[in-house]
Amino acid sequence: MRKVYFDHSATTPVRPEVVDEVCTSLKENFGNPTSLHYFGRQVRKDVEAAREKVAAAIGAIPNEIVFTSGGTESDNMAIHGVAMSNKNKGNHIITSAVEHHAVMNTVKALGKEGFTITILPVDKYGMVSVNDVVAAITDKTILITIMHANNEVGTIMPIQEIAKLAYARGIFMHTDAVQSFGKIPVNVNELGVDLLTISAHKIYGPKGVGALYIRKGTRWKQSLFHGGAQERLRRAGTENVPGITGLGKAAELAMADLPKETEYLKTLRDRLIRQVTTKIDRVKLTGHPDKRLPNHASFTFEFIEGESMLLSLDMKGIAASSGSACTSGSLEPSHVLLAMGIPHEIAHGSIRITLGRDNTMEDIDYFLEVMPPIVDRLRAMSPLDQETEFASNGGCDACKSSGSCKS
Amino acid sequence: MYTEKVMDHFENPRNVGEIENPDGVGQVGNPTCGDIMKIYLKVNDDNVIEDVKFKTFGCGAAIATSSMVTEMVKGKTLDEALKISNKAVADALGGLPPKKMHCSNLAADALQAAIEDYMSKKGKK
């Protein structure tokens, strides 16, 4: 059976060049980069070469890159570290309602430790309004953390504008760029951020390794890990050398391929979105129509539940994901879709198709051939009254945002 | 994560659809995750379930348990049908993942609601 992987926001296959890099590191250079001797020095070189590659990919200087165990650790470390180091200045943190749990739960945990939290609403596209940020800033604000691109709906946030505001007020700005890095240009100076999170396994690198960019001069201290002096006191623990070299290679390759790949993915994505929304009834695109990741298409299908769609697709060899309650583990629909004002029962029918460099137009056509009968079959099984139920309330009333969408 | 039995009932659900002029109908919503199931019954004079159909909006486990419960009650008396527990349905499917056990409640609850509907209609006659 044809196998089609459409879940690149969850993780990506490791590129062969990256596998080679990791294998070389494992097989040939086993030393501890902290060691003084030959074995250590060899490995130190590899780690620093990887640091240079990652720095170059985001316009940073190598010293500003700290290697971590992935996106989750980078987010925790960034937020907690800024909070702890700036307690004397203030205790207010601003974030958005659509953050990844790695950010959301870190911020909420600080909320229980005496910090005041503002969780900004989003509009129906999942977009934070810059005006809302302005209104939320107080004299006590020390950190704004808002993701660059959303993992569930692909919306790209106005980070540059928000960071400008933060800078003008002397507030540190962190962004989670796990989903945007490698798909759209991510440059720390253009974005104007102080801290930025990336993760290797979303850019065809290995799992369990990532990096945190910390701008020189940022008041930040490691506040979670206690241990040795690795990573210039910023991240204790012997370095994950194979992972780090893999991340370096993956970042280098991603940068080389970026312009070409963005265009290619957009072509696939646009055909997918156009065809799905015309071929199938009562389907809506979730997320922003233009300001979205080039590889990201996400929909809600009325009257059917996401997990049953995923199972049906899986039986046809297609791998996708859903924000439905039944697939969430917590049995709550995605907090992102709910924050966008999408009602529970519609969020229940969400699916996400995230494309990657190995996908082809034939994959898209295969999906377009397979999906309509799946939808028909599941709708025929649905007890919902398809004439009267779900009378559309996706309009402006349902939208919890103040500003940005006046359309 | 699902057994072959579950996947079989998901892929080829038995007794999907509606019954025209049913003797009993039950619809329940799943409080845990918001799914919905509807069961239709045709009951003969000996209180035997002659026909049963279902419609479900829910996950794979919800669809499979719906299908299984209809298969289990067809030809049974109402008393026998009422004795079928959620666990019995899950067991007949070769088990469900722990997180999905609540889905089997949906099927048994809808069946119960349909039988109660039949009883109350009959009582009124």
Ligand SMILES: Cc1ncc(COP(=O)(O)O)c(C=O)c1O
């Ligand atoms: C936006 C975002 N942030 C953080 C993470 C977590 O990254 P990791 O899996 O490397 O911990 C993910 C991955 O799911 C993500 O999509």
Ligand code: FES
């Ligand atoms: S019915 Fe929602 S998890 Fe099974």
